[in-house]
Amino acid sequence: MTNHWVDLKNAKVFLIQGSNAAENHPMAVKWMLEAKKKGAIIIHVDPRYTRTSSIADIHAQIRPGADIAFLNSIINYIITNNLYDEDFVINHTNALLIANEEFDYQDGLFSGYNDGKFSYTNLSWGYTLDEESKPIKAESLDDPRSVFSKAKEFFKRYDFKVASDICGVPEEKIKLIADTLVNNKPGTICYALGMTQHTTGVQGIRSFGILQMLLGNLGKPGSGVNAMRGEPNVQGATDMAMLFHIIPGYLAVPNHDVVDLDTWTSRTGTFRRTFMTSILKAWFGDHAQPENDFCFNWLPKKNGRENYSLFRIFETALDKKMKFLYIMGQNPMVTNPNLNLVHESLGNLDMLVSVDLFMTETAAFWEKPGVDPSTLDTEVIFLPAASFLEKEGTLVNSGRMVQWRYTGIKPVGNSKTDLEIIDLLFNRIRELYQGSSDSKDEPILKANWNYEAEDSPSFSEEVLKEINGYNLATGELLKGIGELKPDGTTAAGNWLYAGIFANNQNHSKRKDNINDPGGLGIYPGFAWTWPGNCHVLYNRASCDAEGKPYDEANKCIWWDEEKGMWTGYDTPDVPNRNDGPDTPNGKRPFRMAGEGLARILAGPYQDPFANQLLPRDSSSVPADGPLPEHYEPFESPTENVLHPNVPVNPCVKYPRIPDKQPIGTAADYPYVLCTSSMAEHWCAGTQTRNMPWLNELQPETFIEIPKNLAAEKGIKNGDWVKVWSARGEVEAKAQVTHRIHPLKINGKEVDVVWMPYNWGYKGLSQAASTNYVTIDAGDPNTWIQETKCCLVNLDKA
Amino acid sequence: MKRRDFLKLTGVTGAGLLLTDLGFNAAPVEAASQTIRIHNSEEFYSVCTFCSCGCGMICSVKDGKMINLEGDPDHIVSEGALCSKGAAMAVMPNSDQRIRNPLYRAPRSNKWEEISWEEAIDKVARKFVETRDDYWISDETIDGTTYKVNRCDAVSFMGGAQNNTEESYLLSKMSRILGAVYVEHQARV
Numbered sequence: 014m015t016n017h018w019v020d021l022k023n024a025k026v027f028l029i030q031g032s033n034a035a036e037n038h039p040m041a042v043k044w045m046l047e048a049k050k051k052g053a054i055i056i057h058v059d060p061r062y063t064r065t066s067s068i069a070d071i072h073a074q075i076r077p078g079a080d081i082a083f084l085n086s087i088i089n090y091i092i093t094n095n096l097y098d099e100d101f102v103i104n105h106t107n108a109l110l111i112a113n114e115e116f117d118y119q120d121g122l123f124s125g126y127n128d129g130k131f132s133y134t135n136l137s138w139g140y141t142l143d144e145e146s147k148p149i150k151a152e153s154l155d156d157p158r159s160v161f162s163k164a165k166e167f168f169k170r171y172d173f174k175v176a177s178d179i180c181g182v183p184e185e186k187i188k189l190i191a192d193t194l195v196n197n198k199p200g201t202i203c204y205a206l207g208m209t210q211h212t213t214g215v216q217g218i219r220s221f222g223i224l225q226m227l228l229g230n231l232g233k234p235g236s237g238v239n240a241m242r243g244e245p246n247v248q249g250a251t252d253m254a255m256l257f258h259i260i261p262g263y264l265a266v267p268n269h270d271v272v273d274l275d276t277w278t279s280r281t282g283t284f285r286r287t288f289m290t291s292i293l294k295a296w297f298g299d300h301a302q303p304e305n306d307f308c309f310n311w312l313p314k315k316n317g318r319e320n321y322s323l324f325r326i327f328e329t330a331l332d333k334k335m336k337f338l339y340i341m342g343q344n345p346m347v348t349n350p351n352l353n354l355v356h357e358s359l360g361n362l363d364m365l366v367s368v369d370l371f372m373t374e375t376a377a378f379w380e381k382p383g384v385d386p387s388t389l390d391t392e393v394i395f396l397p398a399a400s401f402l403e404k405e406g407t408l409v410n411s412g413r414m415v416q417w418r419y420t421g422i423k424p425v426g427n428s429k430t431d432l433e434i435i436d437l438l439f440n441r442i443r444e445l446y447q448g449s450s451d452s453k454d455e456p457i458l459k460a461n462w463n464y465e466a467e468d469s470p471s472f473s474e475e476v477l478k479e480i481n482g483y484n485l486a487t488g489e490l491l492k493g494i495g496e497l498k499p500d501g502t503t504a505a506g507n508w509l510y511a512g513i514f515a516n517n518q519n520h521s522k523r524k525d526n527i528n529d530p531g532g533l534g535i536y537p538g539f540a541w542t543w544p545g546n547c548h549v550l551y552n553r554a555s556c557d558a559e560g561k562p563y564d565e566a567n568k569c570i571w572w573d574e575e576k577g578m579w580t581g582y583d584t585p586d587v588p589n590r591n592d593g594p595d596t597p598n599g600k601r602p603f604r605m606a607g608e609g610l611a612r613i614l615a616g617p618y619q620d621p622f623a624n625q626l627l628p629r630d631s632s633s634v635p636a637d638g639p640l641p642e643h644y645e646p647f648e649s650p651t652e653n654v655l656h657p658n659v660p661v662n663p664c665v666k667y668p669r670i671p672d673k674q675p676i677g678t679a680a681d682y683p684y685v686l687c688t689s690s691m692a693e694h695w696c697a698g699t700q701t702r703n704m705p706w707l708n709e710l711q712p713e714t715f716i717e718i719p720k721n722l723a724a725e726k727g728i729k730n731g732d733w734v735k736v737w738s739a740r741g742e743v744e745a746k747a748q749v750t751h752r753i754h755p756l757k758i759n760g761k762e763v764d765v766v767w768m769p770y771n772w773g774y775k776g777l778s779q780a781a782s783t784n785y786v787t788i789d790a791g792d793p794n795t796w797i798q799e800t801k802c803c804l805v806n807l808d809k810a
Numbered sequence: 811m812k813r814r815d816f817l818k819l820t821g822v823t824g825a826g827l828l829l830t831d832l833g834f835n836a837a838p839v840e841a842a843s844q845t846i847r848i849h850n851s852e853e854f855y856s857v858c859t860f861c862s863c864g865c866g867m868i869c870s871v872k873d874g875k876m877i878n879l880e881g882d883p884d885h886i887v888s889e890g891a892l893c894s895k896g897a898a899m900a901v902m903p904n905s906d907q908r909i910r911n912p913l914y915r916a917p918r919s920n921k922w923e924e925i926s927w928e929e930a931i932d933k934v935a936r937k938f939v940e941t942r943d944d945y946w947i948s949d950e951t952i953d954g955t956t957y958k959v960n961r962c963d964a965v966s967f968m969g970g971a972q973n974n975t976e977e978s979y980l981l982s983k984m985s986r987i988l989g990a991v992y993v994e995h996q997a998r999v
């Protein structure tokens with residue numbers, strides 16, 4: 014989230030899209046209702062009328078996979094009718110910068126498309142640069158060369174009629190939503206997996222970003238683009254880089270051709286080099302020295318042309334290249350799409366290690382009903398873990414707030430905490446390598462890994478201190494990101510957490526719920542929020558060019574001329590608090606991007622502030638285009654009316670394994686299936702399906718079928734229904750519903766059905782896993798699968 | 811007085827009650843509260859382990875057993891509320907479904923066997939080392955140029971969205987030091 018949960022009370026309008034917050038993020042709705050008491054308006058855009066819709070003032074039923082067309086038509090309306098926040102757009106976005114003259118798009122493709130390679134060469138998406146390699150600024154937004162004019166031209170194709178035909182929301186309702194967003198500020202956007210589980214997931218969020226840039230809804234209380242994250246500590250695990258492409262603190266894993274630290278710096282920037290040397294010091298201690306490039310080459314390097322996402326873990330197992338899989342608290346035999354492929358892969362591993370609380374469908378894949386275990390060679394080890402109530406440590410909520418969890422009970426039976434298990438495993442592996450002189454074993458033998466703590470609280474704090482980081486000369490814990498050094502004199506496991514243990518105090522334990530300066534719900538003394546206890550990211554953008562709040566009644570931070578510093582109710586999100594609004598640092602509200610600005614056109618750019626070989630910052634660029642374009646889902650009930658020749662995202666290579674990843678067509682599979690979670694069960698259900706109370710509330714899986722379709726098929730409430738796709742088949746009980754109605758899409762009627770995905774064949778409550786049916790085509794940036802829309806057929810069982 | 815202390819005094823543990831003034835003698839109320847379930851228990855704070863709202867929880871322990879779990883009224887986000895999932899978590903440490911010892915399933919076997927932690931960790935470590943050694947990629951040639959890459963593509967690590975941040979960090983650190991690139995978790999799905 015750019016903002017945080019309590020901040021929702023400051024909004025005047027909510028656009029909830031791709032989320033059933035009332036069930037899946039109940040506290041979001043609690044704070045939305047607080048805002049509603051003061052007159053805020055709630056808009057809910059979703060394929061179903063859900064518990065969230067019931068608190069909304071406006072509900073729009075949308076076809077799954079058509080969000081970009083809907084959003085782009087609102088963007089077009091705002092630009093065409095000059096309804097944007099001009100001061101914000103000019104000062105805080107790249108609207109005025111002159112685009113590269115080669116930039117172009119036609120028939121669904123942007124300039125630079127590499128035919129047959131599912132990729133772009135993105136140089137033409139950048140700017141026209143001056144002799145210092147800085148972008149040239151236009152005089153006005155009307156300059157046809159400006160980013161703004163390029164965007165205006167691009168979005169022009171999305172009028173309300175076009176959008177309505179694609180997404181199924183009536184034209185007048187889209188206009189009502191657009192006007193409501195324009196006339197009520199600040200406004201916030203809240204989304205969840207309903208937006209990200211698509212082959213166009215990232216570009217949907219880009220549409221959100223551009224919409225908020227135009228409305229000036231960034232960096233202010235009650236504004237923002239707020240991802241309501243799906244798991245309790247998915248934020249913490251992502252910060253700590255349980256993802257193939259990064260190491261802790263969102264630092265890029267080096268590709269094969271990144272031969273040294275300077276090459277890495279030339280691609281990512283000197284700003285991040287400080288964090289990289291600090292993490293290398295944390296991992297390799299005294300062995301990491303300037304003379305040996307801080308052991309940079311001890312990090313594994315990925316083949317830059319390959320993808321290492323969890324989908325590939327299973328796919329490489331199909332041809333027996335993957336041998337060993339260690340899983341800590343995840344159950345892919347329920348949560349991954351296309352489960353038949355996953356099951357076959359698990360049987361191809363040499364060893365599967367599952368660390369969990371309860372028996373999972375993954376660990377017990379060989380016990381799947383109908384499977385003969387004597388045909389499965391995989392050795393499986395199940396390690397029982399302590400639950401969150403039986404250990405101490407932090408978790409990070411969606412608003413980046415890091416909170417400490419205490420314990421007062423011992424781990425159940427002989428279970429152990431994951432910290433202890435990881436430590437035991439690493440030490441045993443290191444023992445086995447003792448005496449080796451092979452250079453490949455050097456990082457293991459010389460790793461900085463000597464944890465002393467025995468019990469859970471002190472072990473977690475010891476690790477949290479390593480993450481916070483130390484000044485190696487004084488031995489003191491770092492007080493903030495500003496103390497990190499690039500020269501190897503500081504060690505820190507994750508730069509974003511620098512300061513959480515300042516002054517040897519565990520700030521995640523703080524509980525001050527009284528002091529709330531400005532009444533914004535920030536509570537700076539409650540737990541600790543990264544980065545640097547900053548609650549509203551990009552809050553510099555809440556002020557104008559002079560550093561004065563745009564809205565005195567809703568101010569957050571500001572420039573204090575007398576004191577010569579940025580100050581306010583929140584930690585100012587600026588590179589240096591003493592650099593005024595007229596300095597380069599004072600004009601970088603979006604400081605993680607090279608431009609320091611919010612980017613309507615997201616092309617490549619490196620800030621040459623340090624020098625051209627080692628720039629300060631590098632901007633990230635979406636793989637599939639600098640502006641969000643509508644593409645149909647991989648399984649779609651309709652054609653792409655914008656560009657029939659490029660119907661789907663041209664950067665997605667799918668199927669990757671043709672005989673395991675068939676694509677169904679509307680002729681055989683006429684209905685759109687959308688899947689998600691519910692209030693009573695969570696994710697794979699490994700925990701919730703072992704909680705008797707929850708099983709009483711939701712005892713079994715089901716399928717929501719619109720009334721008209723149920724009548725057509727002769728299906729009544731409670732009937733067993735067979736649902737099948739090109740990949741698999743499941744059975745579930747019917748829930749005939751009034752809450753989904755057929756949509757008019759490009760002149761034809763389309764029916765949408767919905768299923769939860771939380772069941773499997775283990776636990777106290779057992780039922781079919783919906784994910785046998787779903788598709789594993791994924792977004793080309795995130796590789797998140799398209800579980801929000803695939804095509805199915807169904808009949809009474 | 812914090813809201814929580816007030817509630818304890820009145821013996822009311824449910825959320826949603828807002829009294830500004832007791833208006834009666836607290837002593838008998840306090841006496842009556844002695845009979846409530848969490849009397850004489852030790853308390854600890856936790857944070858819910860579903861979605862990402864991060865709701866505050868108060869857990870009560872008596873004789874080493876968790877006997878109650880409720881929302882923390884002093885928490886800035888949840889203010890004492892918990893959803894159906896969070897409220898059901900009291901079962902977690904008391905569930906007889908929890909696995910209590912390491913288990914081993916041999917190739918082609920149709921059953922689990924209980925094994926010791928020492929044996930379990932040793933089996934995992936040995937298989938890992940054997941796999942890493944057999945499939946280590948020291949150099950890789952791409953477009954005619956040979957690069958030092960130091961990795962193993964036959965091993966993979968997964969998980970973290972349910973674990974504490976420190977645990978994710980340590981698994982992330984370990985897997986990279988061991989040379990793995992296949993390091994992933996639920997954020998991807």
